Amino acid sequence: xxxxxxxxxxxxxxxxxxxxxxxxxxxxxxxxxxxxxxxxxxxxxxxxxxxxxxxxxxxxxxxxxxxxxxxxxxxxxxxxxxxxxxxxxxxxxxxxxxxxxxxxxxxxxxxxxxxxxxxxxxxxxxxxxxxxxxxxxxxxxxxxxxxxxxxxxxxxxxxxxxxxxxxxxxxxxxxxxxxxxxxxxxxxxxxxxxxxxxxxxxxxxxxxxxxxxxxxxxxxxxxxxxxxxxxxxxxxxxxxxxxxxxxxxxxxxxxxxxxxxxxxxx
Amino acid sequence: xxxxxxxxxxxxxxxxxxxxxxxxxxxxxxxxxxxxxxxxxxxxxxxxxxxxxxxxxxxxxxxxxxxxxxxxxxxxxxxxxxxxxxxxxxxxxxxxxxxxxxxxxxxxxxxxxxxxxxxxxxxxxxxxxxxxxxxxxxxxxxxxxxxxxxxxxxxxxxxxxxxxxxxxxxxxxxxxxxxxxxxxxxxxxxxxxxxxxxxxxxxxxxxxxxxxxxxxxxxxxxxxxxxxxxxxxxxxxxxxxxxxxxxxxxxxxxxxxxxxxxxxxxxxxxxxxxxxxxxxxxxxxxxxxxxxxxxxxxxxxxxxxxxxxxxxxxxxxxxxxxxxxxxxxxxxxxxxxxxxxxxxxxxxxxxxxxxxxxxxxxxxxxxxxxxxxxxxxxxxxxxxxxxxxxxxxxxxxx
Numbered sequence: 001x002x003x004x005x006x007x008x009x010x011x012x013x014x015x016x017x018x019x020x021x022x023x024x025x026x027x028x029x030x031x032x033x034x035x036x037x038x039x040x041x042x043x044x045x046x047x048x049x050x051x052x053x054x055x056x057x058x059x060x061x062x063x064x065x066x067x068x069x070x071x072x073x074x075x076x077x078x079x080x081x082x083x084x085x086x087x088x089x090x091x092x093x094x095x096x097x098x099x100x101x102x103x104x105x106x107x108x109x110x111x112x113x114x115x116x117x118x119x120x121x122x123x124x125x126x127x128x129x130x131x132x133x134x135x136x137x138x139x140x141x142x143x144x145x146x147x148x149x150x151x152x153x154x155x156x157x158x159x160x161x162x163x164x165x166x167x168x169x170x171x172x173x174x175x176x177x178x179x180x181x182x183x184x185x186x187x188x189x190x191x192x193x194x195x196x197x198x199x200x201x202x203x204x205x206x207x208x209x210x211x212x213x214x215x216x217x218x219x220x221x222x223x224x225x226x227x228x229x230x231x232x233x234x235x236x237x238x239x240x241x242x243x244x245x246x247x248x249x250x251x252x253x254x255x256x257x258x259x260x261x262x263x264x265x266x
Numbered sequence: 267x268x269x270x271x272x273x274x275x276x277x278x279x280x281x282x283x284x285x286x287x288x289x290x291x292x293x294x295x296x297x298x299x300x301x302x303x304x305x306x307x308x309x310x311x312x313x314x315x316x317x318x319x320x321x322x323x324x325x326x327x328x329x330x331x332x333x334x335x336x337x338x339x340x341x342x343x344x345x346x347x348x349x350x351x352x353x354x355x356x357x358x359x360x361x362x363x364x365x366x367x368x369x370x371x372x373x374x375x376x377x378x379x380x381x382x383x384x385x386x387x388x389x390x391x392x393x394x395x396x397x398x399x400x401x402x403x404x405x406x407x408x409x410x411x412x413x414x415x416x417x418x419x420x421x422x423x424x425x426x427x428x429x430x431x432x433x434x435x436x437x438x439x440x441x442x443x444x445x446x447x448x449x450x451x452x453x454x455x456x457x458x459x460x461x462x463x464x465x466x467x468x469x470x471x472x473x474x475x476x477x478x479x480x481x482x483x484x485x486x487x488x489x490x491x492x493x494x495x496x497x498x499x500x501x502x503x504x505x506x507x508x509x510x511x512x513x514x515x516x517x518x519x520x521x522x523x524x525x526x527x528x529x530x531x532x533x534x535x536x537x538x539x540x541x542x543x544x545x546x547x548x549x550x551x552x553x554x555x556x557x558x559x560x561x562x563x564x565x566x567x568x569x570x571x572x573x574x575x576x577x578x579x580x581x582x583x584x585x586x587x588x589x590x591x592x593x594x595x596x597x598x599x600x601x602x603x604x605x606x607x608x609x610x611x612x613x614x615x616x617x618x619x620x621x622x623x624x625x626x627x628x629x630x631x632x633x634x635x636x637x638x639x640x641x642x643x644x645x646x647x648x649x650x651x652x653x654x655x656x657x658x659x660x661x662x663x664x
Contacts, residue, residue, distance in 0.1 A: 046440065046563040047549055049449050050296045050456070056439050068561045093294050093548040098562040116294045116548070120284055141298035143459065148300070166298055167457040 010248040011159075011195060011217025012208070013088070014224055014241050015040040017058040018075070019067025025079050026234035032085050034241035039083075040113070040219060041076065043069045043091035043099075050115045052170030054222040057229055069095050070103075077107040086110040088137065088158075093117045096125070105132040111158045113137045119151055126155060139163050140186060142178035150189055159195040160186050162215055164202065170222045172201035175210050183215040205247030212248040220244055277591060278480070278517075278524040278582070285473020285552070288588055290581035293472040294548045299452070302459040307474040309379050314481060319374065326370050327485065330403065331360040333367075335486075337493035340645075342612040347632040348639035352497060354490045354646040356515060357617055363649030364486060364515045365396035369465060371482035373400035376463035383407040383462040387451040389416055389444030389511075390572035390620070391423025392649060393467030398432035400465075408432035409462075411451045413443040416572055423653060441566040444576050448550050468512025469580030472551030476580050480517040487522020490644055498642055505637060507531040508646040509623035510594065511538065511574035513583045515648035520592060528644075530592035532583060533623040535602075538567030540579035541587050541594040547578075554581040570599035570657075571619035573649075601626040606651060606658065618649035619657070 014034075016027040018041050031039050044059035044067055051059065069091070076087060088111035089096075089104060096114045104112060112134055117125060122136065129136040135158030140149055143166060153160060164179030165172070179198050186196045198211040199219030211218035220241075227237055285291045285307075293303055313319040327333040335358045340351040356364035376384060384401050386408065388394030394410040401408035410427055414436045417424050427434050440446035448471075455464040469476045469483070495501050506523045508516035510532040520530045534542055544555035549564050557565040557577035567577045586592035597605075602619055605626035610616045617625065624645050631637035651658075 047445060047449050049452050049550070050298075052453070060440070063563065070561065094556075094558070094564070095562045097548065115296050116551075118293065118295060118297050118300045120293050120300070139297045141296070143298055143301045145301060152297075163296075163298060166459065168453045 010212030011037040011197060012241070012245055012248055013038045013040050013197060013217065013219045014244070015042060015090070015219060015221035016228070017042045017044055017055065017062050017225060018072035019044065019062040019065060020058050020225070020228060023234070025075050027228070027237060028079060028083060030234035030238035031241050032083060034238045035245035036085055036241060037217065038086040038088055038111070040088045040090050040221070041072070043072055043089060043095050045092040045095055048092065050168055052168040052222060054171065054226050054229065055169050058225045061229070069099055073103060073107045073109075076109065080108050088113060090115070093121070101125070101128040101132045101134060105134055109134060111135045111137055113139070113161060115139060119148065119155065122155070130157070137161050140182060142166050142182050149185060153186065153189045153194070156194060159197050159216070160190065161219070162186055162196050162198045164198050164200045167200070169200050171203040171226065175207045176201065179211065180214045187215070205243045208244045209247040209250065217248070276525065278521045281473065281477050281582070285477060287476070287582045287585035289546070290552070290554050290584040291473060291476060292553050293551065294553065295472045295551050296456065298456045299459065299472070302455070303472050303474070305379070309375060310474055310478045313375055313378055319378070323371055323374055326374070327367070331366045331370060332358060333485065334489040334493070335359050337490060337497065339497070340613050343609065346612065347628070349628070349632055349637070350498070350642040351628060352494060352503065352642070352644050353615070354486060354519065354644060356486060356646060356648045357615070357621065357650035361392070361396045361399050362652060363392045363396070363618065364483060364518065364646075365393045365467060366399065367485055367518065368467065368479050368482040368514060369393070369396040369400040372463065372465045373404050373406060376406065376465070377404050379463065381406070381461060381463040383409065383458070384465040385451050385455050385458065385462050386410045386465045386467060387444065387447040388412050388467065389447065389575055390653065391416070391420040391427065392573060392653070394432070394434070395423055395426050395430070397465050397467070398427040398430035401432060402430045409454070410434050411437050411447040411454065413437050413441070413447045415442040416444065416447070419572055419657070420653065422656070443566065445550070445564060445578070452550070468514045469517045469582060470512045470550055470552060470554070470578060476552060476582055479514055480521060480582060483514050483518025484521040486515060486518040486646060487520060490519065490646070491522040494644055500642060502526040502528050503642040503644040505529045505531055505641055505643045507533060507624045507627060507643060509533050509574065509620050509648060510541065510579060510583060511535070511576050511620065512578070513580040515646050517580060517582060519646040520586070524591065530586070531627065532592055532594040533627045534594055534596045535567070535569035535571060535574040535623060536596040536598045538569045538574050538576055539596045540577060541583060542596050544579070549578050552581045554578055555584045555587070570602055571623065573618070573620040574623065595627055597623050597626040597630065601630065603658065605629055606654070615647070616651035616655070617647050618651050619654045621646070621648045
């Protein structure tokens, strides 16, 4: 399986912190069942520099439970037959570089997001992931100047992750205006070569719908993890994802079908 | 200070492209922060080659911070140990440590860049106090992030910062110490890059910080080089020694002697020895040696000296260690506490627990093959011990 996000509807990528609860893989099935196009799995890191309170708490709780990157990947491997949607791993450079690309490939991970690995540092991992058939998804931020933005669009695989706000991950009451201008710039640059996914602060179905109209879809993390931290089980959170899905599908979509997506190597 | 004479390449000069010291260094930050790091690099490069900026900094160093700091022969201890031990007295600088050197440079640079606020992390509070001081002087706002546990351990420094007009924000995540305060300062910087400068306190973090902070601390080594030359017939000492947490006072000291035959010795806390016990890793924006578990989770350091309670170390030290230009050793908390007492009794100087690491190594090594009798030693006494006397009185060793 490779990361393939060709679709004619706005994309929905919900997130779960690996190892957060004993039955954390149940959230993967719930997300899939609720209509996720792919699922982002966070490998908890002791020093999550780009994460706000919610993901920090989720990471801390997972680590306190004894979650390790290796055990989380093993859990993913065990789920392989039951998961039909692509799995994208999000983690920090120290863990990603230590684990190595082969380890991700071995358990069927098809995409990788490493938020503290900017263009200046990402070339070696780009080459390794390319060789292993994994898409290294690069991030663009509102502060990214045009020349860098073009370079990010050129080198990113799978999709381009649009960081909606100058800040850390976390729920916000509205989708930042910067999200819309960044999504526009990315779409202009990409000309439908890759989808643009908006993340950071996409919390409600309304925000998801707005993100789906501005870009090609959204990543939703903190809002879901807040629910899990508060005790929501997979079937509870499934309903949240169903609502996000419905809002995205009901919105006017600017998304285009992608004839050919990098990473589709079937 | 000679500006134009400084060569741009060589050991402890400019890092290679991208801020690399061998395989270490770099700029491992979120995309959101890359433009801010690039802007800072350009601004520093521009300021550092501008004689007007250097003159202005020199003026503040002289009339405000009390530089040059003295070089004091440790007469009594030298006689007892059979050495010539010279102390570079950063404890006499304003705010009581070498931290003011870096902060004056960064605050002036922040003002030149049009920033109105300094964001800083602090462990023991020395860097926080220095940042609050410079902010007060230059009319900048200061927000200092400090681990909740450190705020309890160093309550007096919290009060000092507040007295100076800074806002001190407790950090309750992770181990609630310096590494978590650094994470939080970087998170807040992302949201405030337009008007705020991240005033990082050590030779760590993403490029250009390890280079820039070392350059702002280079004054320690350059002054000491001149002062030692006047004191010793050999011109340079046999050994140059300084304590290493993140490594800024050691980097500044070593920079003055990197092109000499002097042996460079960095002394780490046994419970926070990234150079001795760490493995390559990426934390706080650069690749260096880091204390971490087998999975790559960053470990917590433990030292009697809160300023050395840090699981990482500046990337240039990792390279100096790799190239064997510098040697790194460790001392225990017990040796450190004893070193504070010994220096106080023999020389009438109460030094910081951090600085006492360097003293402790000299006490242990004197008369051995590591430091034979008759050796000449320059030791940077990075700070004064006022902040630690309550802790020493309580007999707290960790």
